[in-house]
Amino acid sequence: MFDTLSDRLERIAGRLRSRGRLNDADLDEALREIRTALLEADVELGVVRSFTESVRARCSDEVLSKSLTPGQQVVKAVHEELVEVLGGEPLKITYASKPPTVVLLAGLQGSGKTTTSAKLALWWKQQGRHPLLVAADLQRPAAVEQLKVLGEQAGVTVFSQAGDPVSVAAAGVEEARRIGRDLCVIDTAGRLAIDAELMDEVRRISQVTSPHYTFLVVDAMTGQDAVATATAFHETLALDGVIVTKLDGDARGGAALSVKGVVGRPIVFASTGEKLGDFDLFHPDRMADRILGMGDVLTLIEQAERTMDRDVVERSAGRMMEGRFTLEDFLEQLQQVKKLGSLGGIMKLLPGMSKDLRQAADQIDDREIGRVEAMIRSMTAEERLNPTVIDGSRRTRIARGSGTTTQDVNQLLKQFREMQKMMKGLGAGGALPGMPAMGGGRLGGLLGGRRSLPDLSSLGGAGSDGDLAALMGEIGGSSGGLEALGVGVGAGRPTAGGAKTSRSGGKKKKKGGRVTPPKRR
Amino acid sequence: MTAVLIIVSVLLLVLVVGAAYATVTRARRRTFEEEAEETAAAGRGGARTAVKEAPPPVAAPEEAPPEAAPAVEEAAPPTGPPRLAERLGKTRGLIAGYLGKVRSRGSVDAATWDDLEEALLRADVGVATTQALLEDLRSRVVSRELSGPDEVLLALRGDLVALLSEPGERHHEHLAVPADLAEEAALDEGEGEVHHHLHHGETTGRELRFDDEPGVTNVWLFVGVNGVGKTTTIGKVARQQVADGRSVLLAAGDTFRAAAGEQLARWGDRVGAEIVRGAEGGDPSAIVFDAVQRASARGNDLVLADTAGRLHTKVNLIEELKKIRRVAERPPGRVTEVLLVLDAVTGQNGLVQAQQFTEAVGVTGVVLTKLDGTAKGGVVVAIQRELGLPVKLVGLGEGPDDLVPFDPEEFVDALIG
Numbered sequence: 001m002f003d004t005l006s007d008r009l010e011r012i013a014g015r016l017r018s019r020g021r022l023n024d025a026d027l028d029e030a031l032r033e034i035r036t037a038l039l040e041a042d043v044e045l046g047v048v049r050s051f052t053e054s055v056r057a058r059c060s061d062e063v064l065s066k067s068l069t070p071g072q073q074v075v076k077a078v079h080e081e082l083v084e085v086l087g088g089e090p091l092k093i094t095y096a097s098k099p100p101t102v103v104l105l106a107g108l109q110g111s112g113k114t115t116t117s118a119k120l121a122l123w124w125k126q127q128g129r130h131p132l133l134v135a136a137d138l139q140r141p142a143a144v145e146q147l148k149v150l151g152e153q154a155g156v157t158v159f160s161q162a163g164d165p166v167s168v169a170a171a172g173v174e175e176a177r178r179i180g181r182d183l184c185v186i187d188t189a190g191r192l193a194i195d196a197e198l199m200d201e202v203r204r205i206s207q208v209t210s211p212h213y214t215f216l217v218v219d220a221m222t223g224q225d226a227v228a229t230a231t232a233f234h235e236t237l238a239l240d241g242v243i244v245t246k247l248d249g250d251a252r253g254g255a256a257l258s259v260k261g262v263v264g265r266p267i268v269f270a271s272t273g274e275k276l277g278d279f280d281l282f283h284p285d286r287m288a289d290r291i292l293g294m295g296d297v298l299t300l301i302e303q304a305e306r307t308m309d310r311d312v313v314e315r316s317a318g319r320m321m322e323g324r325f326t327l328e329d330f331l332e333q334l335q336q337v338k339k340l341g342s343l344g345g346i347m348k349l350l351p352g353m354s355k356d357l358r359q360a361a362d363q364i365d366d367r368e369i370g371r372v373e374a375m376i377r378s379m380t381a382e383e384r385l386n387p388t389v390i391d392g393s394r395r396t397r398i399a400r401g402s403g404t405t406t407q408d409v410n411q412l413l414k415q416f417r418e419m420q421k422m423m424k425g426l427g428a429g430g431a432l433p434g435m436p437a438m439g440g441g442r443l444g445g446l447l448g449g450r451r452s453l454p455d456l457s458s459l460g461g462a463g464s465d466g467d468l469a470a471l472m473g474e475i476g477g478s479s480g481g482l483e484a485l486g487v488g489v490g491a492g493r494p495t496a497g498g499a500k501t502s503r504s505g506g507k508k509k510k511k512g513g514r515v516t517p518p519k520r521r
Numbered sequence: 522m523t524a525v526l527i528i529v530s531v532l533l534l535v536l537v538v539g540a541a542y543a544t545v546t547r548a549r550r551r552t553f554e555e556e557a558e559e560t561a562a563a564g565r566g567g568a569r570t571a572v573k574e575a576p577p578p579v580a581a582p583e584e585a586p587p588e589a590a591p592a593v594e595e596a597a598p599p600t601g602p603p604r605l606a607e608r609l610g611k612t613r614g615l616i617a618g619y620l621g622k623v624r625s626r627g628s629v630d631a632a633t634w635d636d637l638e639e640a641l642l643r644a645d646v647g648v649a650t651t652q653a654l655l656e657d658l659r660s661r662v663v664s665r666e667l668s669g670p671d672e673v674l675l676a677l678r679g680d681l682v683a684l685l686s687e688p689g690e691r692h693h694e695h696l697a698v699p700a701d702l703a704e705e706a707a708l709d710e711g712e713g714e715v716h717h718h719l720h721h722g723e724t725t726g727r728e729l730r731f732d733d734e735p736g737v738t739n740v741w742l743f744v745g746v747n748g749v750g751k752t753t754t755i756g757k758v759a760r761q762q763v764a765d766g767r768s769v770l771l772a773a774g775d776t777f778r779a780a781a782g783e784q785l786a787r788w789g790d791r792v793g794a795e796i797v798r799g800a801e802g803g804d805p806s807a808i809v810f811d812a813v814q815r816a817s818a819r820g821n822d823l824v825l826a827d828t829a830g831r832l833h834t835k836v837n838l839i840e841e842l843k844k845i846r847r848v849a850e851r852p853p854g855r856v857t858e859v860l861l862v863l864d865a866v867t868g869q870n871g872l873v874q875a876q877q878f879t880e881a882v883g884v885t886g887v888v889l890t891k892l893d894g895t896a897k898g899g900v901v902v903a904i905q906r907e908l909g910l911p912v913k914l915v916g917l918g919e920g921p922d923d924l925v926p927f928d929p930e931e932f933v934d935a936l937i938g
């Protein structure tokens with residue numbers, strides 16, 4: 001229904017492509033698009049304003065990087081700013097020297113406090129702590145029962161008693177001390193920030209329990225009001241952090257940005273599903289991607305991390321960076337890739353993929369990989385290390401051995417040469433001559449802009465973030481170049497091969513935030 | 522073949538870089554966790570590591586909250602059935618400020634448009650709707666149909682009221698049951714024109730639809746995402762319907778959230794309505810079916826069916842909801858309202874919710890809850906404009922009587938001051 005920020009940026013980038021540098025009019029236009037996209041993601045107007053101003057400053061300050069086009073520069077600036085605003089200094093959770101560490105949850109009605117309390121308790125339990133849940137929501141009918149049921153599911157004791165919320169909370173902390181729990185999570189009733197009476201009540205709860213941490217629970221779907229609410233709660237309770245819930249929907253979660261921007265407290269946890277385990281520390285960079293509407297590279301990486309053999313990958317990566325990439329490595333990596341699942345499925349997780357490319361990905365027959373494997377396996381060790389020795393008769397032999405044709409073998413070799421060239425480019429860390437710099441702009445922006453991106457020098461290759469951006473740019477760029485080889489797919493240049501590629505990577509119908517199968521019950 | 526090779530090579534590059542990235546990150550994370558563990562260990566060891574004393578400035582001990590810092594001082598809940606305007610009056614502050622600025626200017630200039638835009642955006646009306654509204658006003662100013670800030674404001678108010686009052690062109694379409702649902706229900710019932718009753722002609726009404734036909738059990742279905750106030754809304758609707766002399770049966774169709782049935786049962790006790798409950802984790806369709814059967818046997822007029830909150834993005838939960846609706850539609854049941862409950866704090870995602878739920882179960886109206894807070898619920902303007910879905914009820918608090926019919930004029934006055 002809404003264009004994602006990355007779609008909008010994409011359009012701007014397209015218009016800016018031919019420019020050598022950003023002029024003020026371009027930048028103004030870009031910032032207008034950014035503003036609209038942020039507003040549609042429910043970022044609060046004031047926060048949007050200061051955000052666009054910072055992006056403007058970043059863009060004009062930035063010395064024009066050789067490897068980035070003006071369009072990429074804007075994307076990079078936006079992503080960096082997002083991560084910076086969302087991230088900042090994380091909250092480091094320490095525990096009270098005299099247990100229990102008391103944690104108080106507050107928020108509007110329906111933001112998910114009760115569920116979050118249980119999730120938080122479970123999370124801590126999994127960290128080896130011993131939490132106690134205190135049911136101090138005596139407002140909503142059956143809230144105490146709900147917490148009891150959830151507590152049972154989480155295997156955490158729930159303390160409840162009759163009385164008023166303030167005394168229940170105090171008694172709960174006392175109980176935690178008595179039975180030797182080192183954590184005490186207090187669930188409170190939902191309340192409106194303008195409800196003076198209830199706000200006073202929660203303040204009294206805070207006074208009698210003196211919580212070590214007070215978290216505001218915020219629904220990811222919240223609109224402009226998030227700021228008013230957060231400010232009021234912050235004034236009353238002096239928040240330590242924010243927990244964002246319902247991130248498994250398709251709301252962009254701009255509220256998270258607003259709250260962080262205005263209250264200045266970090267977002268500590270994120271709740272991403274209905275199951276108690278769907279809860280973890282908050283990742284600012286993923287949230288930034290989400291607001292931008294980018295592909296889910298991290299999920300892909302996590303998937304890769306789980307399935308792929310790290311040593312093998314690292315070894316090949318090292319060789320790739322050094323520019324010593326052989327068919328042997330290629331074969332090894334093919335096998336790793338196969339472990340990840342269907343090629344089409346993987347492709348869909350990549351950002352910056354054009355529609356054409358993704359359609360092509362859909363039609364891929366995974367058995368093709370098998371044929372490539374067969375061809376490489378039909379080569380001798382020498383041929384694998386040095387494909388230039390492959391002459392006509394060797395070609396025929398390889399084709400016969402793998403059940404393919406000499407044309408197939410030719411194609412593989414040609415393709416491999418292209419890859420090798422590309423790898424050498426990577427190793428050198430500079431742009432390849434003739435490589436369109438624009439390709440994979442989003443990828444470049446995405447990875448280049450990720451502040452936390454580690455430096456890869458240990459792998460003997462590209463060094464800083466900037467180099468990596470260039471590197472990622474080339475990935476797209478080179479496939480754009482390959483498009484000119486008469487292939488109807490390409491992630492890179494819309495101009496190449498006359499194919500108009502609308503690179504709309506972020507538009508894919510990604511239902512949840514993460515790729516989790518929607519099942520429960 | 523070539524395509525595969527290209528794709529594989531692109532993939533490889535991404536993965537290799539990605540894996541390297543993940544590896545390093547993990548190494549870092551480990552370091553971080555170790556540090557945290559050390560700190561924690563130090564704390565357990567009785568060292569003087571006071572909580573919140575840790576280095577990150579954000580966790581620095583914030584001075585205790587100022588003693589006298591409640592956001593708003595006045596409270597005193599009004600007695601008697603609340604009026605929208607009364608409840609909204611106290612939250613006007615900010616937006617009224619923009620409009621005051623607009624008024625105070627002698628003429629309509631660029632700043633006027635900026636202020637109006639800001640007022641609407643801050644009320645969650647959304648960019649597209651705001652721009653459309655202002656574009657129209659602007660052209661009317663250019664054509665000298667309107668002059669001066671007061672006229673512009675009046676026109677804006679008029680436009681908004683008109684927009685919210687008239688069920689748009691598309692309203693009729695959306696009242697219709699989605700084709701597949703209608704079909705299945707028709708199959709169930711073995712007759713062709715089952716759904717004529719849903720294409721009711723009088724669409725202006727915000728009143729909740731009730732078919733008085735003998736032998737028919739009306740079912741009102743309440744749907745929405747998690748935490749918007751479905752169960753509470755049902756409690757309040759039940760109270761009003763009972764007060765209107767209808768005999769109401771509650772169907773505790775939220776079998777997922779812990780103690781949701783319990784919560785509804787409390788409401789049932791409070792308002793004097795019977796409730797049909799099932800086991801937690803049970804099949805909600807079965808409960809709704811039982812409720813309809815029981816209502817029909819006992820002569821209850823109306824079944825209010827609660828459903829578990831579900832995000833519109835969860836395919837199989839939406840499928841489950843479709844099934845509930847299909848089952849409720851089996852004679853003697855007749856679904857005469859499908860009400861989407863929407864939290865007033867919801868931002869632009871509300872529009873997506875309305876669209877998805879309408880596609881799935883044919884939403885007939887919106888209940889806007891929690892409008893007694895600072896949120897304006899402006900997204901309903903966009904919902905009405907884009908989907909033609911009217912707001913039927915407004916929730917103004919947790920009290921049993923805090924549910925009132927939607928009044929466009931009062932709403933707009935609250936929205937833009």
